[in-house]
Amino acid sequence: MKVFDYIGLGFCSNDHLAVLPFIPHDTKVRMLAHAVMGGGPAANSTAAAASLGLSAAFAGTVGDDADGRMILADFARQKVDTSMVKIRPGATSAIAYLWIDEPTGGRSCAWTREGLDELSADEIDAGAIASAKVLHLDGHNAAGAIAAAKVAREAGVLVNYDAGTHRDGMHELLALADLLICSEEFILKLTGLADAEEAVRRVWAKYRPKVCGATMGEKGSMCFDGKDFVKCPAFRVEKVVDTTGCGDLFHTGFAVRWLETRDLMECQRFGAAVSAIKCRGLSGRPPSAPSRAEVEEFLKERKN
Numbered sequence: 001m002k003v004f005d006y007i008g009l010g011f012c013s014n015d016h017l018a019v020l021p022f023i024p025h026d027t028k029v030r031m032l033a034h035a036v037m038g039g040g041p042a043a044n045s046t047a048a049a050a051s052l053g054l055s056a057a058f059a060g061t062v063g064d065d066a067d068g069r070m071i072l073a074d075f076a077r078q079k080v081d082t083s084m085v086k087i088r089p090g091a092t093s094a095i096a097y098l099w100i101d102e103p104t105g106g107r108s109c110a111w112t113r114e115g116l117d118e119l120s121a122d123e124i125d126a127g128a129i130a131s132a133k134v135l136h137l138d139g140h141n142a143a144g145a146i147a148a149a150k151v152a153r154e155a156g157v158l159v160n161y162d163a164g165t166h167r168d169g170m171h172e173l174l175a176l177a178d179l180l181i182c183s184e185e186f187i188l189k190l191t192g193l194a195d196a197e198e199a200v201r202r203v204w205a206k207y208r209p210k211v212c213g214a215t216m217g218e219k220g221s222m223c224f225d226g227k228d229f230v231k232c233p234a235f236r237v238e239k240v241v242d243t244t245g246c247g248d249l250f251h252t253g254f255a256v257r258w259l260e261t262r263d264l265m266e267c268q269r270f271g272a273a274v275s276a277i278k279c280r281g282l283s284g285r286p287p288s289a290p291s292r293a294e295v296e297e298f299l300k301e302r303k304n
Contacts, residue, residue, distance in 0.1 A: 002057070002081065003131045006255075009119070009148050010042025010138035011096035012075075012085075013111060016019035017244070017282055019175050032102055037283045038074035039096055041138035041162055042250040044284035047078040048274065049134075051289045052256055058127065058147070059084035060141060061119055063091035072085035078286050084125050092117045098244055105240030105279060119144030135254050136247075137177075138162045142169025149176035160255040164247060166190070179255060180209040181223065183247060184216045189256045200224050211264065215247050220272065223264045232268035235276035235302065245284015246290040250275040253295070273298050 017161035019033040033087055038047070043058055050056040058080050061066035064087050071093060075082045121140040126148075129135055135152040137145045137159065152159050153176055161252050163170065163186050174180060180203065184196050191199040196214045203258035204212035204224050213223035220233040253274030257267040281288030290298070 001127050001131070002083065003055070003277070004057040004081065004128060005054035005133045006046060006056045006136065007059060007084070007129060007132045008042040008049070008056070008133070008143055009124075009141060010045030011036065011040040011094065011113070011140035012058065012060045012071050013072055013096045013113070014042045015039030015096045015098055015244070015283060016193065017100060017242070019100045019242075021102055022178070023099050023101050023108055028032045034049050034284055036070070036076075038071055038285055039098075039244070039283065040094070041164065041248045042136055042140065043075075043120055044245040044289070045136050045162065045252045046080050046250045047075070047137070047285050048289040049136075049256065051078045051286045051291055052252065052295070053292045054256065057081035057084055059090055059119060059124065059144070061086045061116055063087070063116055064175055065091070065093055067093035067095055074285065084128065086119060086123055088117055093110070095100040100242050100244070100282075105243050106170065107242060107244050109244075118142070121147035123152070124148045124153045132156065132157050133157045134160050134164070136160045136251065136255065137173060139165060139167050139170055139173060139264035142167065142173075145169065146172050146176070149173060158255065158258070160251060162248065163187070163293060166238055170295040174207050177207070178210045179251075179258065180207060181210065181213040181221070181251060181254065183291040184214045187214050197222060197229070201229070204211075211258075213268075215250055217246075221250065221268050223268055225264060230264040230268065232272060235272050237279050239274050240279045242282045242288070243279060245271045245278055245288070246275045248284050249278050249289060256301075269299070
């Protein structure tokens with residue numbers, strides 16, 4: 001049995017990225033650039049873990065179509081093991097269309113996995129999960145994710161939950177997460193509160209993860225471990241090319257640094273650096289996703 005440091009379980013897709021001078025509505029615009037690349041929240045996070053030097057594997061589903069073959073080929077180039085990916089005969093793989101606003105790097109996304117069955121509970125590799133250091137989840141493939149999270153918690157494997165969108169199974173995953181860092185939108189909707197700090201404290205009190213937090217884009221992040229509440233600003237970059245995958249990679253960076261230190265500011269700062277470097281390039285995958293050396297150099301230049 002292969003042993004991996006970082007296992008991502010969730011959504012993977014082929015992303016069609018179009019860089020535009022503006023996001024059109026009921027009109028036409030010529031693309032400034034176009035690319036087709038692998039995507040998906042947990043998939044991006046897993047590829048980023050490999051780029052940072054961890055042994056990484058992905059669990060999810062694809063169809064036996066051209067998009068599915070491209071998704072698997074991208075993972076292979078990025079040194080992500082796909083032996084836990086289930087190929088669905090006759091199914092259509094997930095795709096996404098992303099419009100990227102060239103002046104700001106902001107993006108809009110439309111995605112589908114129509115007709116593609118998700119990973120079931122009996123399709124997870126319990127042995128591989130129990131032997132990992134981190135199990136990363138994005139909320140997709142709920143049945144498989146819940147089963148995997150239970151195995152991980154029993155084995156003492158860190159469960160890293162990127163809570164970005166409300167979906168079926170999320171309440172069970174919230175209760176199984178060790179690192180429960182949500183998007184600001186997610187946690188405010190979950191609690192019905194208007195203040196993110198109060199929402200983080202309330203969610204921590206209900207689920208008692210090792211860390212509960214919120215990511216807030218250019219406003220940075222905040223985390224609470226039941227004792228310390230730490231806010232960390234986002235790093236500024238000279239030119240934001242594309243924000244696709246920024247949150248995905250923050251979660252990777254935070255978890256990687258958590259394995260090495262339990263310092264909330266250090267973990268948030270490392271995650272913010274991974275995210276900021278990624279902003280300089282297109283998509284959430286390598287080569288936009290940085291190496292460990294690139295992150296260390298970035299942080300060294302910004303000690304203060």
